[in-house]
Amino acid sequence: MPLTTVDPTPALVVVDLQSGIVAMGLAETPAVIEKSVALADAFRAKGLPVVLVNVSAAPGGRTDVNPAGGGRELPAEGIVLVPELGATEADVLVTKRARGAFHGTDLADQLAKRGVTQIFLTGVATGSGVEETGREAFAHGLNVVYVTDAMADSDPEIHEFVVRKVLPKLGETTTTDEVLAALAK
Numbered sequence: 180m181p182l183t184t185v186d187p188t189p190a191l192v193v194v195d196l197q198s199g200i201v202a203m204g205l206a207e208t209p210a211v212i213e214k215s216v217a218l219a220d221a222f223r224a225k226g227l228p229v230v231l232v233n234v235s236a237a238p239g240g241r242t243d244v245n246p247a248g249g250g251r252e253l254p255a256e257g258i259v260l261v262p263e264l265g266a267t268e269a270d271v272l273v274t275k276r277a278r279g280a281f282h283g284t285d286l287a288d289q290l291a292k293r294g295v296t297q298i299f300l301t302g303v304a305t306g307s308g309v310e311e312t313g314r315e316a317f318a319h320g321l322n323v324v325y326v327t328d329a330m331a332d333s334d335p336e337i338h339e340f341v342v343r344k345v346l347p348k349l350g351e352t353t354t355t356d357e358v359l360a361a362l363a364k
Contacts (some may be wrong), residue, residue: 184361193264194308196231211303228295230290235252259273300316300324303332306345
């Protein structure tokens with residue numbers, strides 16, 4: 180679905196583009212970083228909020244993948260945002276300890292304080308931090324836009340399934356070029 184509109188005060192939310200996650204070496208990561216940087220530059224040029232999210236710990240519950248459960252802290256060097264993002268003092272920095280960027284953080288308050296009604300999401304991983312942050316934003320009543328060519332997942336099948344079947348139920352899906360064109364108007 181193409182982007183229908185850009186609200187008067189949208190924000191870009193970039194999820195988990197940090198050294199420890201980028202070091203995992205997803206083939207798509209350089210493109211995700213490049214597109215996220217282009218979007219961040221465009222949002223900043225318009226004076227619109229840019230939110231840079233990192234994760235400092237794994238959630239604590241037991242899962243099939245982690246049957247022992249228990250959250251684990253990520254090493255300090257692994258939570259540093261990639262320098263290409265060019266974080267500025269005007270950016271909102273959010274450190275999360277769960278999959279989504281709203282749970283246990285002040286992100287909802289930060290967005291409300293700035294009058295944000297719409298978020299554009301990029302980052303990794305599509306079926307984890309990006310999807311969950313979008314779900315939480317949707318639950319907060321925000322208009323959610325997933326920039327699908329600026330996100331990736333370690334499992335391409337999960338990425339494709341989530342983009343085709345899940346995200347359209349939680350927001351609009353679009354591309355970096357469509358967002359940049361809409362912002363340029």
